[in-house]
Amino acid sequence: MALTGRAGLLALAGAVVVGVLLPSWWGILLVSGLVLAAVAVDVALAPSVRTLRLSRSGDTAVRLGETVAVTLRVQNNGVRAVRGELRDAWPPSAGAVTQRHRVLIPPGERRAVLTTLQPTRRGDRFAHRVTVRAVGPLGVAARQGSHEVPWRVRVLPPFTSRKHLPSKLARLRQLDGRTAVMIRGQGTEFDSLREYVVGDDVRSIDWRATARTADVMVRTWRPERDRRILLVLDTGRTAAGRVGDAPRLDSAMDAALLLAALASRAGDRVDLLAYDRRVRARVEGASPQELLPALVQAMAPLEPALVEPDYAGMVAAIRARSSRRSLVVLLTGLDAAPVQEGLLPVLPLLVRRHQVILASVADPRVEAMAAARGDAEAVYDAAAAERARTDRARIGELLTRRGIEVVDAAPEQLPPRLADRYLALKAAGRL
Amino acid sequence: MTTVEQLPRSLAPSAGQLWRAARGPLAVAVAVLVAGIALAAVAGGTRSGLLDPRAVDPAGSRAVAQVLRDQGVQVTLVTRYDQLRALAGPGDTVLVTFPERLAPPQADAVGAIRADLVVVGAGEPELFSSGVKAVGGGQPGERSPACELPAAVRAGSADAGNIAYETTAAAGATVDGCYAVGGAPALVQVRTGARSITFLGYAGPLTNERFDDLGNASLVLGLLGQHSRLLWYLPTIGDVPAGAEKSFYSLVPAGVWWALGEVTIAALLLMLWRARRLGPVVAEPLPVIVRAAETVEGRARLYRRARARGHAGEALRAGARSRVRPALGLPRGAALPTVVEAVTVRTGRSPVEVAALLYGAAPGDDASLVRLADQLDILEREIRRP
Structure with a gap:
């Protein structure tokens, strides 16, 4: 159960009635009684939060520094419309941008609520719980309840050094022999045989292969x-x-x-x-x-x-x-x-x-x-x-x-x- | 392409800007002050005040007082209640202006003074004389006396109205009611033996403005000039006897207190509204924050506290030596003479100086430690520079 600001304002308006019309204990009792009765009626008529069906969907992983959106779907199976506030609670380091949402779900319908997260730390972030406050028809009181709707967003390492990858890959290709440069040395392994062209290292001539064929063959090498x-x-x-x-x-x-x-x-x-x-x-x-x-x-x-x-x-x-x-x-x-x-x-x-x-x-x-x-x-x-x-x-x-x-x-x-x-x-x- | 020249600038106002912003309001304030002082200086000479026997403005009553004095009546202005009590006695006329300024016990006491009373514009006459009550009234205007009060009969028609009175005859008292307004008299005189209390509903006849209209002057002189002394009582608001003062709270209507009770309940409800959280606070285990450089900083603090110049100097020298050796092409384990010689050759400094710098004694004080650090820096730069 929860009150709204309207309950307090109602009592404030009642104070004028007490002051002007009924300056006595009876006046206070009457006005306060009326306010409390309104609260009781509202709580009794407010839709039940327990019967809501909640489910989540959306991303489960995000790189640190990027944002991720998690959708929460709320299904109202009751006979009365659910009007009020919803809080999708996440731990502080999940960096939830919007946690509180105003919701209005007619009976039998379903609404989606989008929570945007911008995590501030690497690791797993678990959704805490979803709390719904459903206001009664008079708007002076509400029913409030929570649901566990488990979800995990894994915050991955940012891998900021991937900017170095292209230059290192270029170096690797040089080693790899995909460029014109062919290297030969300790630790390299035999790749293939090809015909000799002018400029090749004479030390890499494979005499056995040359003997088998008409041309002079050289060995090529590649890194292991x-x-x-x-x-x-x-x-x-x-x-x-x-x-x-x-x-x-x-x-x-x-x-x-x-x-x-x-x-x-x-x-x-x-x-x-x-x-x-x-x-x-x-x-x-x-x-x-x-x-x-x-x-x-x-x-x-x-x-x-x-x-x-x-x-x-x-x-x-x-x-x-x-x-x-x-x-x-x-x-x-x-x-x-x-x-x-x-x-x-x-x-x-x-x-x-x-x-x-x-x-x-x-x-x-x-x-x-x-x-x-x-x-x-x-x-x-x-x-x-x-x-x-x-x-x-x-x-x-x-x-x-x-x-x-x-x-x-x-x-x-x-x-x-x-x-x-x-x-x-x-x-x-x-x- | 256009470029927008934007220089960084401070947004804090300068003294000149402050002055420019403030001078307008300041000028207005000074003008108001000057005008006020000027008006006070011009108007200060003459008194003004409602029913004040010294005041010459239309609402004042200097004319009445002057005429009475001319008639040989001694007019005494009384502003304090104690003063009135001390002065008034049988054979005096007491004029009470602004009876509403008197606290009820004061009014009672004034009503009991053994002198003839004339009360002007009394809204609650029962405080002065039981048996007289105010009953509405009407717009002041010309009315005829229609009674047997000698002063009224002499005066004929006069300005009357405002408040009218109703009297219930008390035993041994004679009552005259004149100048009826809507069926009730606006002037009532109650005589008990030799003493009379007169209630005049409208103060108009006493003012300078209306004094010489109709029979006003005659009426006023008839009422106030009966005795040789007139005590003109002009009550002031603050003049309340001890004990008669009411506290502020007793003046507050009861309804306010009850309403305040309800407001408290409203405040309670508002607090409950704000206090109810939408779901619990989410707790999160936080990682421990250990700065990687903590041990180094701790060691620096230890050096500082112990004034460990020897250790500090040796650390600096060891660092310098380890950087100097590869720059000179020396192996890691190079001995003192080798290093000194190589440095001497490279820099042209004397071997003694180099040895003292790289392998010398511990610095004696903080100043020489700082100097050592600087000199090592210079030496390193010299060696690095080919």
Whole structure:
């Protein structure tokens, strides 16, 4: 049950009657009684909210930063028209633009209400509940009730780094031999034989094939294909740290998505593993067409956990999943203590069988602090930042010495830098 | 192509703009003030006031007072109730103007004064003399006396009306009613023994404007000039004896209080209307916000609090050395003499100076720490520049 403003206004008008005509307890009793009677009549005659049938339709996924519309259909099965207000409640981060709607549903009819969402955070957003306030015929009181109409909108990572994809694909095509340049080197694989033309490297002449045919034949080469790439997202403590406006995890996802898009075009197979102390998400054996959708769907609900990651468990999980040699891209932090104590002891197990890239999101704030000068405060800041930078460099050096490729870059630079490193490894045939 | 030149500008008004905006209203205000003062100065010399024996304007009564004085009647203006009580006695005439300004107990007390009373325009005459009641009246105009009151008989027809009175005869009192308006007299005199109370429904005859019309002057002089002293009582509103004052709340009609009760109920209903939420508040677990640079900032605060110039200086030097080495083509583990020599060759500085800068002692105070940072920057720039 709910009152409307009209009930109060009615009582206010009654105050004039009491003051002028019936200045006594009886007047107050009479007027208040009349107002309450009107409320009672209205509540009794208001249509029941319970009998409404509600259903939803619309989009279930949206990229962060875009808007999505969810339609709510309300069917009135009662005998009286439902007139009043409807609130389609969503959590604040779902960014519902319009939550309250005026509705008028004649008996036996159905109306649609459109709720536009502009989510402000990645992850799953669940509709809360729909509350309807149906006003009675006098308009002084209403019946109010709620319905659970479940709906989920999955807010996907924005993949802002896809703007780098065209340039990286052009680089890939260069490697791939689809352009005129043919490269030959270690790690490339035999593609086909063709006739010699002037300008070809004489070292690539296939003498056996030349002997079988009348012409001089040369071998052509192409970069290796069907390599395996395992993207490992560390969702532990370090991933929760905010760099700029977004947590490190979001920047890591961005980088992982660019690499996955590039690698799947290059003919490599990409898998994903998200791990802190247990497996958080996994994508395995997705075909090139469904890889990116599968990845964003798997990444969307991931939230960093405030726990120390279990690197031994992570390495065990990686080893269990990849028997063949693959490129393991570890997207984690480069902080001294966890890497030295957790990661370094278990890395040899990984490096023995796989090529490993460790990608880490650096904080531009540290760079800004290191460049600060002027007064003592700023210089102490600079010294602390310099110390942190030196530590990171030292850890990076330790890892490089163990045969691990290290990519440490600010959030905007990390995706292209990681892609470049992948292309370099591919060109060198080290996958 | 046209370009619109838009320079950034402040929208806060300048002093000149404020003055231009305010001068119009200010001029009007000053004009009103000046006109008011001028009018007060011009009009200040003469008194004005309804039924005031000093006032010369049409509604004043200076003419009456002057004529009475000429007739040898001592006219005393009384404005305070206490003063009236102290002065009035048998053998005086008391003229009560504006009886409505008197609180009921005051009116009672004035009615009990042992002097002849003349009450002008009394709406509630029963306060002064029980047995007399106001009964409507009529438009003031020329009326004939039609009674035996000597003053009225002498005056003949005069201006009368406004309020008319009805009397119920009290024991031992003689009543005269003159100048009937719609069947009821507009002038009533009640005499009890030697004392009389006269009610005059219309104050017109007392004013300067109408004093010399018809028999007004004769009537007024007859009523007010009976005794050698006339107390002209001009009550002021604030002049209320202690205890007779009514509180504001007792003057509020009862209906208002009852209506207020109903308004409270209305307010309650309005509150219920606003308080009822359309569905519950939606709670949402929020992510923890951890700034990635927090540990670095914490370390900076520790340096600052401990004044750890040694650590800070060494960190800055280590950073500079690590950047200088690759720029000079030296391996990572290059020793002190190698680095110093390479820097000396590149920059032309003295080996002692370079060694002191890159490997020197900890700075002694904050100022030298700041200086060290700046000098390291300069050195790095020199090395980078080929």
